[in-house]
Amino acid sequence: MKKLMLIACFVIGGLTSAQAQQTSPVWPGCEDAEDVKACFNQKLSQHVRENYEYPQTEDGDYIRGKVKISFTITDEGKAVVNSVEGAEPKVNAAAKAMIQKIPDMKPGTLQGEPDDRDFTVPFNF
Template sequence: MKYLFLVLCFTFSFTGIAQETWGNVDKNKISMKEIAPVWPGCESNQAAKTDACFKQKLAQHVQSNFRYPTNAWKNNIQERIVVTFMINTQGEVEIKNVEGKNQELKDEAKRNILAIPKMKPGMLAGKPRAIEYKVPFNFKTGK
């Protein structure tokens, strides 16, 4: 009876673990697929389509919200700014880092990213997961 009880305990505990993690098991390695955040309007049953839609919507957002600060434009200030941000487990943007020298350009790039709409967060193993991104901004006047 004790033996049967132990076997049942192990069976149910392993079954519970198997349900918590999903992915591929290969030679003692477990790999799980990370699913990108879902931008509003990009809902789909296929992860590849939602990921491609996320990238497209992000590029459209950055381009349509891009503004060159007037003072920087007038003074011909040109620089590449890189914003590192994450979509957190609540689907909101959090700025991690803004690389660059000119504060006015950094502030503008940060404003652009913070205007990203709230979305369904990324997922890993069926649970919400914060996912990090980097977006470069090239401020060039063409003068």
């Protein structure tokens, strides 16, 4: 019985330690946040409000549209746009420019090493 208990402890301990230790990127100002992911989302929303510039037509009307942006926070903490999908080219360009203004941050980690993190976010502008 003792041998069975000892083997069970090793198996359970091995399974627990085999799970990947993963952290999210840390947006500047979120270093001390209780929930880094929630703080990241809040800071991203604030960034969009403050940095998205609505494109205009030649008549001065604002162009609106929906976009889906895929970007990576690299293992160096930089935002890199992978793709922007939407029907309005000027909205796509404005959305890409806005994401490129994301500040450098502490990258996410995997097993204690810096690691790329991919995000895909829909926006209605």
